[in-house]
Amino acid sequence: MIVFDELKKDDPQLRTLTAGVLLGMATLLAGLWYVQVITSQRFVDNQKAQAYRTVRIPAARGKILDRYNRPMADNYPNYRVSLYLEELPRLFKAEWRRMKPDHPMKREERMAYEATVRFRVVSNLAAQASIVLDQPVPVTYAQFAEHYNAQLALPLPLANQLNPVQIARFEEQPVIPPGLDLDVQPMRYYLYGTTAAHLLGYLQRDTKSWEGEEAEYDFRLPDYRGVVGIEATFDSTLRGRAGVKSVLVNNLGYRQSESTWVEAEPGTNVVLTIDLDVQRAAERGLQAALNSTRGAVVVMDCRDGDILALASAPSFDPNRFVPRISREDWEILSDPKLRPQMNRAIQENYAPGSIFKIVTALACLESGLDPQAVMYNPGYIQVGRRRPIHDLAPPGDYDFKKAFIHSSNTYFISNGLAAGIDRILDIAHRLHLGEKTGLPMPRQEVAGHIPRPGEDPIAWHDGDTANLCIGQGNVDVTPLQMVIMTAAIANGGKVLKPRLVDRLVPQDPLLEGQAWTYPRGLYDELGVSRRTLEIIRDAMRADVEEDGTGKAARIPGFRVCGKTGTAQVTDSRSRVVDHTTWFASFAPYENPRYAVIVMVESGASGGGTCAPIAKEIYLALRKRDTAATASLPSTAPVGKGGG
Amino acid sequence: MIGSVDHETRPRIDWLQLFAVLALISIGTAFIHSATSSNEFFSSRPWYRQPFFWHLVYGAVGAGAATLLCGIDYRALARWSIVAYWGSILLLLAVFVAGKEVYGARRWIDFGPIQVQPSEFAKTSFIFMMANYLSRPVEELRQPKVFWQAIGLMLLPFLLVLKEPDLGSALLFLPVGLGMLWAAGTPARWLGKLVGAGVLLIILLLVDILFAPPRWQFKLEDYQKRRLMVYFGIDFAANAPPAERARLRREQRAHSYNVEQALISVGSGGWFGKGWGQGQQITLGYLPRAVAHNDFIFSVIAEEKGFLGSIIVISLYSVVLFTGIRTAAQSRDRLGRLLAVGVVTLIFSQVFINIGMNIRLMPVTGVPLPLLSSGGSSVLCSLIAAGVLQNIHLYRRTY
Known part of the structure; x- marks a missing residue:
């Protein structure tokens, strides 16, 4: 080795010293190689860990x-x-x-x-x-x-x-x-x-x-x-x-x-799928109805199930939650009577009252009721040994149309009993009442309630059927379910899946191709005859146009068809404590495009409280139609799918 | 690589060694700059008061001193070795009286603008003294009296420096002294016995310090004991009460902190390093800024220049050491040979301890890296030592 060459052979000390120094330097190099090359990554990581957050x-x-x-x-x-x-x-x-x-x-x-x-x-x-x-x-x-x-x-x-x-x-x-x-x-x-x-x-x-x-x-x-x-x-x-x-x-x-x-x-x-104009019209209408209205509106395109408005009153301002909601605001939101946080369109069970007569009517007509047949109404009806049920429709002779537009309890209970509870429930089930509609708000939505055969432990009496015929008693619905029902009447028997979200579109314009459109869907076919639907549609038209309970919704040149309802809210001891008022409607009569449900808690009556709100909404919808014919709003084409 | 034997009588400088020494000084200047540029304490000063500049200044002064030394034959110089030796012993004693206390240790004497670290000068004068004393016929070295006197010459400065306390610098006297004794021809078995006894003593001491009940322990400075415990990975807080334990653990972390950060510096350098001035450990202050430019300068170089930088540094030291050994072999008398061996052993020990400390091969001791570490006394003495090697080389054939 070159470093030894300089040393004399007979100089063992220096040779050993050289060897020692060589060994020492080699040790250092080996150590450095181990630290800097072999295990370097560990130290790089350590450094990262201590220096990066x-x-x-x-x-x-x-x-x-x-x-x-x-x-x-x-x-x-x-x-x-x-x-x-x-x-x-x-x-x-x-x-x-x-x-x-x-x-x-x-x-x-x-x-x-x-x-x-x-x-x-x-x-x-x-x-x-x-x-x-x-x-x-x-x-x-x-x-x-x-x-x-x-x-x-x-x-x-x-x-x-x-x-x-x-x-x-x-x-x-x-x-x-x-x-x-x-x-x-x-x-x-x-x-x-x-x-x-x-x-x-x-x-x-x-x-x-x-x-x-x-x-x-x-x-x-x-x-x-x-x-x-x-x-x-x-x-x-x-x-x-x-x-x-x-x-x-x-x-x-x-x-x-x-x-x-x-x-x-x-x-x-x-x-x-919401149309902001319709939504705002619905909310304006609700707000104007009463002092601090508690109610809901659902507007659906009855041809394809798109929800155009889903309003609930009273409302709240979600901006208050960012960055953090104040205690005062939270207390207002927690008001036990107004319950502003509740989405009344889907989150609460309501007795449908007379608008449920649409279901009863479907069952009766399908089981052979002659709409022309006339029946005398004494102004009340007694079923079994129960308390007589009062009829708001004045005493007199009623055929189907007259009974419908005056919402005769006597007529619908008698004929409903004749058709039988099973037929009524069958229609209700085909309308998928008593089930969640699958709106993408699973934590809010409730299912409502429709009895299933053999479900009730207590024997079913005719009195229960009578109550059910007029939308009282053992039946609960949400406004959203009622809009599906009304749309099915309007569109010729298609029970539509409500569609609230139209599509998901990435914010990056370059990724717009990856947009995902939700398909429109059909729940079910109602499976009733066109004639039956025609009769009910005509009756609903008459309810608005021919001095029926819904005349407040009438708009010249835009034929609104509707059915009013006023459901009694009873406490645990069956005393009437409040009313839920309804207006189920669609328009225009000739070529139905919209189904509108208005529900107001503690309203005066369906015709008095809800129909005027519906009118406001239809006015907005008519404007929308005019605007649409002027320039068709583009509903974006279906994307390639994905996501 | 190493020049052919020169038959001319004209003195010739060992150029290779000179080149290596100057290269080391330059590298030291560059990396002291890098190590201190992110340190506000230094970088806020004007350039002529920054450590890198002083490194150059001391380098120049040292080179001047070495040149002057080369003008005088080392044999003439050696006559003054007794004066130098006892002078430095006096200085070491003076440290206890007039020394400047830093972190509980008195190592410096403050002469106003400059501070002198007597232990550095003691190493050089010790080498002269020892070489002078041992350059006698081999037969005399076989007399126990001579042997023990030589041992005494070594132990005197060792103990004084140990008392400062500066364990690292003190320990350097042992390999240098023993190496010179051995090179002089002292019977190997005497040295063997001595080293054996020493090692046994150290082991006993270590066992005593680390494991014995307090009453039986040899009194070591607290910091020394902790450093040892850190090195041997012993939890010195194990037996303390909980409150005390938390404090001690913090202390232990603080003690092992320097080594850990030095290791991270060296290791994260990888093959090629992060580039001059790019060392994160320095800029972010993880490598303590107070020691980065002196005791831990190597980790700065290793981080910024990687393994290749390490190879260069090691190679340069190897050049110095092996040319030094060659000088010893070629020297015309025992004095020259012993002086060269002493210088080589001293530089080697410092390099090995310091770099070994950076990669956890050796415990942390305050031993500077010759020529690279910032520090006037160290640079000066290292250059004087290099000058001695040149001197022996110059006068090897003038008889």
Whole structure:
């Protein structure tokens, strides 16, 4: 070896020394090779672990749009002034030097004192920010201390939701106080406030990781989760995929730099079948009906099942939940009588009252009732040994049409009993009453109730049948179910699946090809004769047009057909405590396009309270038709599918 | 690679060694700059007060001193070795009186603008003293009296430096002294017995310090004991009451912190490193900024230049060491040979301990890396030592 060549053979000491040095250097090289090459990755990882903090960045939430792509829930840029703490240590030090007490301090004492000094610096900066922004910028010691200890690498938001004037003032500051900077965060907002609030739902602060996301984050930025309505059902669609930002921190934990590892994927837009104009007309109508109306409206395109409006009153403003609902607002929402959070269109069981006579009529006519046959009505009817049932229709002779438009209890009970309970229930089941319709709001929707043969433990009496014939007693429905029923009459016997969500469209215009349109669907065929439907349709037309109970819904030139209902609400001891008033309708008569259900709790009567609301809605629908013939609103073509 | 034997009588410099030494000084300057540029304490100063500049200054001063030394035959110099040795012993004693206390240790004497670390000078003068003392006929070295006197010469500065306390610097006297004794021809079995006894003593001491009940323990400075425990991975908080334990554990973490961060620095450098000035461990402050440019300069180089950088550094040291050994072999007398062996052993020990510490091969001791670490006394003495090697090389054939 070359290093030995220089040495004399008879110099064992130097030869050994050389060998020793060689061995030592080789050991070092081997050690370095092991550390730097073989196990290098471990140290690279260790370094990452100690120097990087991962931050979860929530994705911009998808919009909720009406059928014409008008946004109902969108995101607005929330401009904030935040404090970037990594720019402050210099100030902390300066302040510390200024404030340093003379006497030596113990470790704990010193640390507490340092925290106070830091807070002084931060609250001074907050005060400066408040002068620039012309609004108070509160920072509490506890708030700052928590942020400092737990999230030092993240900026501390000082002021939220700045208005353009404040943004301008801040941007035009010649000298911005150190550490302060503007940033933007998307915030959910519901453009029309209370409009369709029950349908859209609302959000709750939630920063949990979701399936398929990396679960380990050091920090999480505030995120929201939909808790009811479309926001809840389509939460995973709307929320997109959170991104990951990595922040490089120094040994003290201050941010050094940051980079985005995974871009957040914005959520997918949900396009509803709702027509915003119709929805708003329905809500206006409901609101105008009574003082703090409690009621619901459902409007369906009776040709294909698209829900055009699904309104419930009283409503609430989902904007109040972002970023956090106040106690007062929550108390208003929890009013035990108004129950604003309840979606009355689908979430509550109601006795249908006289609009259920449509079901009875179907059963009677199908079992051979002659609509021309005349029957005397004494003004009441006695079934079995029960209390006589009063008939609001005055005493006299009634054929089917007259009985229908005056809503004669006597006529429908007598004929219903003749047709038999099984036929009536059969029709009700074919209309899929007593079942959830499968609207994509599973946590809200209730099924209603229709007795099934052999279901009731107590023997079934004719009195029960009599009650059921007029929509009282052992029968409950939701307004949504009634609209399906009415639509089936209007469209010639198709029991339609209600369709609330039209399509899901990615926000990225390049990915629009991946839009997914929900198919329209048929539940069932009603399976009754065209003649029967024709008779009922004519009777419904007459109810509005020929001085029937629904005449308040009459619109010249737009033939509305309807059936009113006023159901008694009884308490546990069968005393009447309230009324649920109904108006089930469709229009236009010649070529039905719309089915409209109006339900108002504690209304005066179906004709008096609900029919005028329906009229308002039909006026809006007529306008929609006029606009549609002028320029056909494009319902987007069915996408290639996917998702 | 190594030049052919030169028959001319004209003195010739060992260029290869000179190149390696200058290269090391330059590398040191560059990486001291890198290690301190993100340190506000240093970087806020004007350039002429920053450590990298002072490294160059000391390098120049050291080179000047070495050049001056080369003007005088080492045999003439060796006559002054007794003065130098006892002078440095006096300085070591002075440390206890006038020393500047830093982190509980007195290692420096403050002369106003400059601070002197006497232990560094003691190493150089010890090598001279030892070489001078041992350059006598081999027969004399077989006398126990001579042997024990030599041992005494070694133990005196060792104990004084140990008392400062500076365990790392103190320990350096042992390999240097023993190496020189052995190279001088002291009977191998004496040295064997001595080293054997020493090792046994150390093992006993370690067992005593680490495992014996407190009353039986040899008194070691607390920090030394903890460093040892950290190195041997012993939880020194195991028997403490809970409150005390939490505090001790924090302390233990703090103690192992430097090594862990140094390891992360070295390891994360990989093959090629992150580039000069790009060492994250430094910029983010994980590698403690107070030691990065001196005791842990190697981890800065290793992180920024990777394994290739390490190879270069090791190679440069190897050049210095092997040319030094060649000088020893070619020297015309025992004095030159012993001086060269002493210098080589000293540099080798420092390199091995320091780099070994960076990769956890050795426990943490405050031993600087010669020529690379920032620190005036160390640079100066290392260059003087290199100058001694050149001197022996220069005068090897002037008889």
